[in-house]
Amino acid sequence: MRYQDSFSNLDEFKLISKIIDQLGSSAAKDIIVPPGDDAAVWMNSKNSLTVATVDTLTEGTHWRADTMSFYDVGWRAITASVSDLAAMGATPNYLLIAITLDTSTTEQNINMLTEGIAKSSTVHKVKIAGGDITRAHTNIISVTAIGQITQNNPQSNYYPIMRRNTAEVGEFVAVSGYPGTSGAGLNILEANIQGTLDAELITLHRQPIARIELGVSAAKAGIKCAIDLSDGLVQDLEHIAKASNIGIKIDTRKIPLHSTAYNLLGEQKTLDLALGQGGEDFELILTGSEQHLRSLHTIELPVTIIGKTTLKHPGQVKVYKGTDEEYDPPQRGWNHLRND
Secondary structure, X not given: OOOOOOOOXXXXXXXXXXXXXXXXXXXXXXXOEOEXXXXXXXXXXXXXXXXXXXXXXXXXXXXXXXXOOHHHHHHHHHHHHHHHHHHHOOEEEEEEEEEEEEOOOOHHHHHHHHXXXXXXXXXXXXXXXXXXEEEEOOOEEEEEEEEEEEOOOOOOOOOOOOEHHXXXXXXXXXXXXXXXXXXXXXXXXXHOOOOOOOOHHHHHHHOOOOOHHHHHHHHHOOOOXXXXXXXXXXXXXXXXXXXXXXXXXXXXXXXXXXXXXXXXXXXXXXXXXXXXXXXXXXXXXXXXXXXHHHHOOOOOOOXXXXXXXXXXXXXXXXXXXXXXXXXXXXXXXXXXXOOX
């Protein structure tokens, strides 16, 4: 396999597939969940599975100094990593953190970064087990999260695990929270209109919370398929559609939009942020029976049904405004190799 001289035109997810193929027998394809999902899963002991993932944030790609402090970066780095475990139905236990520091980074910056890491780790009930630190020409933080899934019943061989490739035709599709809120917070910061209403959207952008409890509850309730909402609603749904070889149809009228974002940015902009212009909400997308999905809904964290899976157009996501009018959003999601 040959790569192009520049990967600026490559699709991130096609590149991942190419790398896995090139690894050949070196890729752990014989474990319970091999490379390609939100996290890898393998047998740990008689009654538990180990779930592990890694996520990297780079200055200039994932954050900018004019919109996020080092404290926020530390917080968000933890959220991004443990959110992948939440999507599998796992409980996070330990983190390994590798930090690359720009030569201009100050001791105060490092202190703020550490404080953000510590606070987010406390909120997500996870411990730092080790890491590495080095210097370079940009700031990078990479977090490996390790968690576990235990059996509902020690007498059975069933592990409540959720995957991308287990959606079935005829299931309902639901999302937690309010997609697009992180992107709305960034838009407000860039437009310098923060303070016109409360700062909730800005906080949701800078210091999001992973839906760990929801993920564990969903898996134990019988939900088999989930993904975390990090790259945009349509694109993340496409990951499920392709992995499960099913089609997905969603109705924009059913997508829950945050009222503050709606009032500040308008309905159309808020909808487009939810569909793909935003991302990094770290909510969960779930498929399953209507009964199971509705049982997960709470006042504190709504779980809203927004569509269904179908035999039609396998591997694709169709967006509709109502029953007949198809809508093509201006952006379907985030690509780390293409987006500026």
